[in-house]
Amino acid sequence: MDTELTTxxxxxxxxxxxxxxxxxxxxxxxxxxxxxxxxxxxxPVTVADRAAEKAMRDVLAEKRPQDGILGEEFENTAGTSxxxxxxxxxxxTRGYISGTPTWGVLIAVAxxxxxxxxxxxxxYIGERFMGGFGRAEVTGPLGTHPLExxxxxxxxxxxxxxxxxxxxxxxxGAAFRxxxxxxxxxxxxxxxxxxxxxxxxxxxxxxEAGLQPYDIQAPIAVIEAAGGVVTNWEGxxxxxxxxxxxxxxxxxxAAALELLAT
Numbered sequence: 001m002d003t004e005l006t007t008x009x010x011x012x013x014x015x016x017x018x019x020x021x022x023x024x025x026x027x028x029x030x031x032x033x034x035x036x037x038x039x040x041x042x043x044p045v046t047v048a049d050r051a052a053e054k055a056m057r058d059v060l061a062e063k064r065p066q067d068g069i070l071g072e073e074f075e076n077t078a079g080t081s082x083x084x085x086x087x088x089x090x091x092x093t094r095g096y097i098s099g100t101p102t103w104g105v106l107i108a109v110a111x112x113x114x115x116x117x118x119x120x121x122x123x124y125i126g127e128r129f130m131g132g133f134g135r136a137e138v139t140g141p142l143g144t145h146p147l148e149x150x151x152x153x154x155x156x157x158x159x160x161x162x163x164x165x166x167x168x169x170x171x172x173g174a175a176f177r178x179x180x181x182x183x184x185x186x187x188x189x190x191x192x193x194x195x196x197x198x199x200x201x202x203x204x205x206x207x208e209a210g211l212q213p214y215d216i217q218a219p220i221a222v223i224e225a226a227g228g229v230v231t232n233w234e235g236x237x238x239x240x241x242x243x244x245x246x247x248x249x250x251x252x253x254a255a256a257l258e259l260l261a262t
Contacts, residue, residue, distance in 0.1 A: 001116070006133040009083075012063045013107050013119050014128075016056045020089055020105040021123035023052040028124060029099050044093045049073055052089035052105065060085055067109075072214050084110050088214040092163075092191030101125050104192040108217035114239040118221025120196045129196040131225025138200055147199045147226035153251035155182040158204035161194035162186075168209030172243065175233070176207050178259040195219035198246055199226040205256055206246040209233075213241045220246075229253040233260045 027033055027048035034047045053073045060069060068079030071087040085107065090096050092103030101124045109117040109132070117132035127140035129147065136147040152158050160183045167176040180186045183205065190197070192215070197203045199222045206219075217239050220230045223246050233243040235257055245260065247253035 009109050009117055012059065013117060016059045016107055017105055017119055017121040017128060019055040019059055020052040021121065023055050024048050024090060024105065025123050028096065033097060035097055044097055046093060046097060049090045049093060053087055056087050056089060070213060082111055086110055086214050086217040091215060095191055102190045102193045106192055106214060106218040108221055110217055110239065114237060115217040115221040118218035120192055120218055120222055122193060129199055129222050131199065131222035136225035148201050149198060149226050149228040149248040150201045150204055151249060152204045153249050155252065155255050156184060158183040158252055159185040160205040160207065161190055161203055162188060162207050163191050172209045175260045178262060179207060179256050192219060195223060195246060198228060198248060199223045204248045204252055209243040211241045211244055213239060216241060216244050
């Protein structure tokens with residue numbers, strides 16, 4: 001992909017993130033926030049989710065109408081360019097409606113082989129994690145810094161994150177616990193922010209199940225740009241969703257993969 005196009009894609013991605021910041025912050029921690037569930041199990045969606053994705057799509061309609069769009073809240077849009085924007089306006093809506101700053105806006109640009117560019121934005125904190133096309137950096141209150149994963153190779157030294165303690169099915173939860181029993185520290189509940197922390201060199205592993213493509217494509221691009229590894233639990237591509245294993249090093253990835261498959 002030529003430099004002019006990659007520069008344009010980054011410009012559009014950041015404009016989309018800026019627009020989503022406005023809409024998500026407009027409703028964050030506001031009284032009377034409209035919330036409904038998309039299923040019988042509690043799967044919340046808010047006016048902020050929909051307003052943010054609409055604003056993101058409006059930018060694409062103006063700047064990249066030839067590209068496809070795969071988003072969480074509205075129907076997919078086919079494109080003609082071979083590129084698809086993968087959008088999650090609020091990853092971690094449960095955290096959002098609880099007032100915690102662990103939710104984020106996810107933006108990826110993917111081709112037929114998976115994500116090429118990824119952006120994880122946390123509007124309230126003001127942090128933006130970016131990876132792809134030779135870029136791996138975070139901007140925020142502490143300035144702009146390169147993203148680089150930790151060099152941890154031993155499970156016994158690792159910090160592991162997942163969003164939900166139950167992880168997924170009973171079998172998936174049991175597999176996760178096999179890894180959790182071997183690591184130094186296990187923490188829960190960070191949604192996409194856990195992937196950002198891995199890319200920033202703060203933690204070592206993220207293991208999740210039940211993901212959608214829009215949950216994982218941006219994190220894949222960011223983590224891989226920072227030097228990490230992301231696959232499914234069989235060691236294959238994870239960008240179509242399902243179960244994901246993200247690791248700081250190939251050694252940690254291999255050790256966790258073996259336990260997940262036991």
